[in-house]
Amino acid sequence: MALSRVCWARAALWGSAVTPGSFVxxxxxxxxxxxxxxxxxxxxxxxxxxxxxxxxxxxxxxxTKGINEKYHRFLSRHFPNFYVxxxxxxxxxxxxxxxxxxxxxxxxxxKKHNIKFHQLSYREMExxxxxRRDVTKFLFLGIISIPPFTNYLVFLLMYLxxxxxxxxxxWTPKQQIDFLDIxxxxxxxSHSAIISYLERAIPxxxxxxxxxxxxDLCAKIQNGTHPxxxxxxxxxxxxxxxxxxxxQLQAIQxxxxxRAMLLTPHLPSPLLKYRLKTHTTVIHQLDRALAKLGIGxxxxxxxxxxxxxxxxxxxxxxxxxxxxxxxEWLQISCSLKEAELSLLLHNVVLLxxxxxxxxx
Numbered sequence: 001m002a003l004s005r006v007c008w009a010r011a012a013l014w015g016s017a018v019t020p021g022s023f024v025x026x027x028x029x030x031x032x033x034x035x036x037x038x039x040x041x042x043x044x045x046x047x048x049x050x051x052x053x054x055x056x057x058x059x060x061x062x063x064t065k066g067i068n069e070k071y072h073r074f075l076s077r078h079f080p081n082f083y084v085x086x087x088x089x090x091x092x093x094x095x096x097x098x099x100x101x102x103x104x105x106x107x108x109x110x111k112k113h114n115i116k117f118h119q120l121s122y123r124e125m126e127x128x129x130x131x132r133r134d135v136t137k138f139l140f141l142g143i144i145s146i147p148p149f150t151n152y153l154v155f156l157l158m159y160l161x162x163x164x165x166x167x168x169x170x171w172t173p174k175q176q177i178d179f180l181d182i183x184x185x186x187x188x189x190s191h192s193a194i195i196s197y198l199e200r201a202i203p204x205x206x207x208x209x210x211x212x213x214x215x216d217l218c219a220k221i222q223n224g225t226h227p228x229x230x231x232x233x234x235x236x237x238x239x240x241x242x243x244x245x246x247x248q249l250q251a252i253q254x255x256x257x258x259r260a261m262l263l264t265p266h267l268p269s270p271l272l273k274y275r276l277k278t279h280t281t282v283i284h285q286l287d288r289a290l291a292k293l294g295i296g297x298x299x300x301x302x303x304x305x306x307x308x309x310x311x312x313x314x315x316x317x318x319x320x321x322x323x324x325x326x327x328e329w330l331q332i333s334c335s336l337k338e339a340e341l342s343l344l345l346h347n348v349v350l351l352x353x354x355x356x357x358x359x360x
Contacts (some may be wrong), residue, residue, distance in 0.1 A: 084172075085159070092170035101168075103131045117282075120288035126305075129282055134167040142167055147202070177315050183262055184313035190259040194349045195221055196255050204243040214238060217350070226354045229331045232347060236336060239343035246277055246342040260311065260348050280345045283310065287333035295323055295330070311348035312355060325355055 009144040075083040106124050109115065117125065147156045154241035158165055163179045171179060199218050205211045213234045220227050242248045249257070254272045263275055290298075290306065298306065300319050307322045310329055314322045329351060336344055 021186050076206070088172060091187065092166075095169040096167070099127070099131050099134070102127060111335060116287040118288075120289070122286065122293045123302075125282075125286055125289055126302075129286070134169075137165070137167055180308065180313065180315050183324060184308075184315075187260045187262055187311070190256040190354055191349050193256045194253070195353075197250075197256065198346070201238075201243045205238060207237070210235065210238050221350065221353055224354050224357050226357070227350060229328050232332055232343070232350055233335055236340050236343055239341075239346065240339050244342055244346075245339075246273075246280075246345070249273065249342070257345055257348075261345070276345060277341070280341045281338075284333060284336070284338075284341060284344060287330055291330050295326055311352040313352075317356070325351070 038338055072083070072087075075086060106120070106128060110117075110120070117128070120128070141154055141158070144157075158170075162171060162175060163182065168176055168179075193220055198214060202211050202214050202218075205214065213231070217227055217231055217235065220231070237247075238244050251269040251272075254269055254329060257276055258265040258272055261276065261279055263272075264278065265272065267275070285308075295303070303319060303322045303326060304314040304317075307317075307326055310326075312322070312325055317325075329347070332351070333344055
């Protein structure tokens with residue numbers, strides 16, 4: 001009887017009228033729930049070691065960005081000239097690193113699918129070609145920076161000789177235009193010598209028809225006339241064998257053609273001939289890939305870079321004229337066989353010498 005009264009009293013406190021049997025059932029449910037839940041949890045949030053590590057990294061990154069921004073503001077206020085060089089150098093490093101990652105991706109894809117260089121797309125082929133040249137140019141800086149305490153000398157040389165030691169990623173916009181003009185002037189110095197060598201080869205041709213075509217072509221170029229595509233293709237037989245074939249070129253001709261292709265002429269003749277042949281073959285493969293892609297798919301910068309590689313100084317030429325010239329080049333290149341690549345090599349001079357004069 002006493003137990004029944006206690007049960008009714010507790011039921012009244014809970015605000016509901018229950019029977020003693022329901023009270024016992026409720027106590028059993030609460031007891032089971034207590035066993036399932038365990039002890040009451042602390043109000044503090046305990047993070048896992050992994051979460052703590054992520055928070056620490058995020059904190060360090062945020063602080064580093066803040067310090068970096070303050071450092072940039074300090075340089076821009078107190079050392080504006082140095083700040084321009086610093087930002088240009090850091091931007092160049094980022095671009096070079098991006099190029100390296102893209103090159104690695106292309107190389108892995110080639111290895112995975114057993115793809116050869118000439119089977120790549122035009123942009124991938126051009127990226128590999130340009131990155132190889134950039135790394136070769138950077139090789140000198142890498143060698144002289146190996147000894148200790150030579151870093152300051154490297155930076156001094158980079159500042160004094162940016163055209164010779166640095167790639168275009170580290171050039172200012174003005175330097176890019178000026179340096180490309182300088183390189184174009186250097187390769188144009190060999191144009192007249194190359195035309196003279198072609199004139200000297202005229203009597204060595206056995207076919208009188210080819211003699212007349214070559215003489216007429218040299219006269220047109222010397223008189224300031226831009227030759228037509230068919231004028232150049234008519235001479236393809238001259239550049240297969242003696243005297244203008246790739247393997248029959250003389251040492252003095254090879255040096256002049258190396259200058260026209262912006263390759264160093266200060267190497268032994270066999271090595272120069274090998275480099276010229278390799279370089280011309282790569283351009284021929286690029287031309288086939290570009291013809292497959294279509295000139296219309298290229299951006300303005302890609303068009304200008306393609307023209308400059310093939311001998312035309314495109315820095316001061318309108319886009320439509322660059323595309324027209326590149327179309328003429330592809331007509332010639334895609335018509336040539338591997339044995340006729342000497343004509344493609346000479347085409348750097350034949351097709352670019354008078355283009356600015358006759359098409360202005």
